[in-house]
Amino acid sequence: MYESGYYPAGAEFDPRAPWNEREPTMVECAACGGKGYHWYAYDFEADYETECSEETWNMLPETEEEAIAKRMHFIKGEKETCEVCDGEGEVEYEPDYDDYDED
Structure with missing residues (x-):
């Protein structure tokens, strides 16, 4: 018999049931590696930008004059x-439900 009329017996407060509110499971963002930002280095001689790491970006000079002085x-x-x-x-x-086989 149903306890509340809407759920199977004993499942009304089951934390694993899809109809019960749960805290979302958070995972590291694959696009930015969990950093939250994307950093770009600008090659002013070839006039293009390329993505780089935060550590590399922090070591780069601010202006073209500083870069030229550092070669x-x-x-x-x-x-x-x-x-x-x-x-x-x-x-x-x-979850990626496309990974499951349909029989």
Whole structure:
């Protein structure tokens, strides 16, 4: 018999049941590696940007004059917020149901 009329017996408060509210499972964002940002180095001689790590970006000079003095051709480019995780570094885990075989 149903306890509340809507759920199977004993399942109304089952935390594993899909109809019960749970805290979302958060996982590291694969797009930004959990950092929340994407950093770009700008090559002012070739006029293009390339993505780099935060550590590399922090070591780059701010201006072209500083880079020329250090005999470099890269300067700090843009620091963009990750669009996938919106700068949080984590995204909600969503199971991929396409991996299951249909019999």
